[in-house]
Amino acid sequence: MKKIINNIKENYKLVIAVLVIGVFLGLIFSGSSDKTTAGTNAVEGHEGHNHESEDPTTWTCSMHPQIKQDKPGKCPICAMDLIPLINRQSAGDDVNPNEIVMTESAAKLAAIQTMKVQLGVPEKSVRLQGKIHADERNISELTARFGGRIEKLFVNFTGQTVRKGDKLATIYSPDLVTAQRELLEAIGFKSSRPSLYQASKGKLKLWDLTDKQIEEIETKGEPMLYFDVLSPISGTVTVRNVAIGDYIKEGSKLFEVVDLSRLWVMLDAYESDLPWIKVNDKLEFTVQAMPGKNYEAKVTFIDPFINGDTRVAKVRAEVVNKNQQLKPEMFVNGIVKSKTEKGLNKILIPKSAVLWTGKRSVVYVKVPNRETPSFLYREIVLGPEAGAFFVVSEGLKENEEIAINGVFKIDAAAQLIGLPSMMNPDGGKVSMGHNHGDMGAGNSMQKMESAVVDEKFKKQLTGFYNEYLLLTKAFVASDPSLVKPAAESLLSKLSTIDMSLLKGDAHMQWMTNLNVLETKLKAIAASKDIGVQRTAFAPFNQALYKSIKSFGLYKVTTYYQFCPMADDDKGAYWFSNSEEIQNPYFGEMMLGCGEVKETIK
Structure with a gap:
C-alpha cells in the first residue's frame, strides 16, 4: 500500500497532465458533435418542411370520395383518374369563398384547358329532308265556262306535253250558239246602241272566246257551232277529267296543265332549325333517284306557320328543271349553310365547355391574376346551337377565360369540397350513394x-x-x-x-x-x-x-x-x-x- 502511494506521489504530475488533456479533448469532440447533430437536424427539418410544402395535394376520386392518396393515380374501385382535393390556403387571403383553387401540377394532370371568350359570327349547316313539288304559280286548271258536249279530244293521256294555245278539246254548246247570235244581232245596233254591242261581246269574252275568235264570228256573220278549249300555258297535262261524248256543266273541271320548267323544293324544318334559316340562304341538295348528282338553289320562302301535327315548317327553294330530270314527289336531302345577319357578332363557346343539367347551363370561369389556376362556377343562358359551338345569350363577356376541357373534373372537385356545382348550385357536399364494392362493367348496373x-x-x-x-x-x-x-x-x-x-x-x-x-x-x-x-x-x-x-x-x-x-x-x-x-x-x-x-x- 505504501509502495502504491509512493508511486502516485512520484508520478502525480503526469497523472494530472493526462486528466487535463482528456477533459480538453472531450470538450472539443462533444461540441463538434453537438454542432454537427444540430446542423443535421436543422437541415433535415428544413428539407422535410420544404418537401411538405412543395405540393401538399391530396388526390381523391370524384365518384368515391372515401379514396384519398398523396399522389395521382387511378381509383381502386372504378379505375377513374384521381383528381386533386383542393388546398385553398395556397391561393392567398383574397380568395373568393366559392373559388376552386388548384395547383399547377393538379391542373395539368386533370388535363384542364382554357380559352378566352371571343365574339364571332355563328355558322351552322342545317340538314333537312323533303320533296319536290310543282310550282303552284305555274299550275293552270281549265273549267267549263258553259255547258255542252265534248265533240273532239286532242289530249289522249295524262302526262302529255302541250304548248300555249294548243287545242285540248272541242265543245258543242247550244248556249254558246245563242250568245253568238245575240252578238250578230247587236252588230246592227253598233252605232245607235253601242252598249248593247259591247255587252254581247263581253259575254263571249267571259266564256273564254278570244278577240280573234269574236272577230271571226263578226266577219263570217254566222255563229261558230264548236268551241276549242286552248291551253293557257305550255306544260304537262296532269289531270284529264273528260272523254269524247261527255256532257259537261258550267264549272266542270276539264284539264289541269302544269309547267314543270321550274319546280319547288319543299323541305321540313323543325322549330330548333328555324332560327338558322333565312331567305336567300344557299341550299345544296341531292335526289335519291339520281345519286352522285348535286343541285344548288336559294331559299325563297319560309312558312310562317308550324304544322300542328308534324311540328315542322315548310322551307321552300326554287330550282330550274333542265331536261325535265326532276319530277314532283321525288325525295330530297338538303343542307342549308347559314350565318346570322352580317355584322351581328355573338359570344361563341365550345360545347365541351358547358355542363348541362336540363335546367341549368354551367361553365367554369378562370379567375385572373392568380398564381395558381382558380375557377368560379357560373350559370349562363345558351342561345342556339352553332355546329361545335353554343351561342351565349347571357352570363359571359368577351375576353373572359373559361375551362373548355376537364370541366367535369373541376365540377367534381367543387362537389367534394361543398362549393357551388352543377348538381348543387347552392353548395353543400353531395351524397354519392355508392356501394363501395367492385364497379366492373359486369355489375355496374346492379x-x-x-x-x-x-x-x-x-x-x-x-x-x-x-x-x-x-x-x-x-x-x-x-x-x-x-x-x-x-x-x-x-x-x-x-x-x-x-x-x-x-x-x-x-x-x-x-x-x-x-x-x-x-x-x-x-x-x-x-x-x-x-x-x-x-x-x-x-x-x-x-x-x-x-x-x-x-x-x-x-x-x-x-x-x-x-x-x-x-x-x-x-x-x-x-x-x-x-x-x-x-x-x-x-x-x-x-x-x-x-x-x-x-x-x-
Whole structure:
C-alpha cells in the first residue's frame, strides 16, 4: 500500500497532465458533435418542411370520395383518374369563398384547358329532308265556262306535253250558239246602241272566246257551232277529267296543265332549325333517284306557320328543271349553310365547355391574376346551337377565360369540397350513394339499381315510358307517318326529364343513356322510311333498357321482349305493357314473332 502511494506521489504530475488533456479533448469532440447533430437536424427539418410544402395535394376520386392518396393515380374501385382535393390556403387571403383553387401540377394532370371568350359570327349547316313539288304559280286548271258536249279530244293521256294555245278539246254548246247570235244581232245596233254591242261581246269574252275568235264570228256573220278549249300555258297535262261524248256543266273541271320548267323544293324544318334559316340562304341538295348528282338553289320562302301535327315548317327553294330530270314527289336531302345577319357578332363557346343539367347551363370561369389556376362556377343562358359551338345569350363577356376541357373534373372537385356545382348550385357536399364494392362493367348496373333514386325522377321516367308505348304502337302499324310524330312527341317528353334529380354515378349513367336516346329518336323523327326508323329503334330500346334497369319505373310492370329475326337477323328488343307479342319490327308481316325475355316490376 505504501509502495502504491509512493508511486502516485512520484508520478502525480503526469497523472494530472493526462486528466487535463482528456477533459480538453472531450470538450472539443462533444461540441463538434453537438454542432454537427444540430446542423443535421436543422437541415433535415428544413428539407422535410420544404418537401411538405412543395405540393401538399391530396388526390381523391370524384365518384368515391372515401379514396384519398398523396399522389395521382387511378381509383381502386372504378379505375377513374384521381383528381386533386383542393388546398385553398395556397391561393392567398383574397380568395373568393366559392373559388376552386388548384395547383399547377393538379391542373395539368386533370388535363384542364382554357380559352378566352371571343365574339364571332355563328355558322351552322342545317340538314333537312323533303320533296319536290310543282310550282303552284305555274299550275293552270281549265273549267267549263258553259255547258255542252265534248265533240273532239286532242289530249289522249295524262302526262302529255302541250304548248300555249294548243287545242285540248272541242265543245258543242247550244248556249254558246245563242250568245253568238245575240252578238250578230247587236252588230246592227253598233252605232245607235253601242252598249248593247259591247255587252254581247263581253259575254263571249267571259266564256273564254278570244278577240280573234269574236272577230271571226263578226266577219263570217254566222255563229261558230264548236268551241276549242286552248291551253293557257305550255306544260304537262296532269289531270284529264273528260272523254269524247261527255256532257259537261258550267264549272266542270276539264284539264289541269302544269309547267314543270321550274319546280319547288319543299323541305321540313323543325322549330330548333328555324332560327338558322333565312331567305336567300344557299341550299345544296341531292335526289335519291339520281345519286352522285348535286343541285344548288336559294331559299325563297319560309312558312310562317308550324304544322300542328308534324311540328315542322315548310322551307321552300326554287330550282330550274333542265331536261325535265326532276319530277314532283321525288325525295330530297338538303343542307342549308347559314350565318346570322352580317355584322351581328355573338359570344361563341365550345360545347365541351358547358355542363348541362336540363335546367341549368354551367361553365367554369378562370379567375385572373392568380398564381395558381382558380375557377368560379357560373350559370349562363345558351342561345342556339352553332355546329361545335353554343351561342351565349347571357352570363359571359368577351375576353373572359373559361375551362373548355376537364370541366367535369373541376365540377367534381367543387362537389367534394361543398362549393357551388352543377348538381348543387347552392353548395353543400353531395351524397354519392355508392356501394363501395367492385364497379366492373359486369355489375355496374346492379350497383346502380341498389342506389336510392329520387321518386320524382322515377315518375318522370314512367311518363316517358308511357309515351314510348305510343311509338311502339305506331311501329306495329308499320306506318311511318304515325311513327314520325310519335318520335317527335317522345323527344319532347325526354327533354322534360329533370336529370338534376340524380346524383353521382346515377347522373353519369343517365347522361350516357340520354345521348343514345336523344340521337336515335332524332333519327327516327327525321326519316319517313319505316326501315330506317326501325333500324334506329333497336339501339334506342337497348339504351331505354339500361335506364329502366338502373332507375326503375313507378308502380309499372313492363315486359322486355325479343325477336331473333329483327334488325337483319341480329335480333332486337322492345318493351310492352302486355305479355302478348306484337312485333314492332315486322308489324302484320310477323306480328307474333318474339318472346318475353324479362319481366321488370
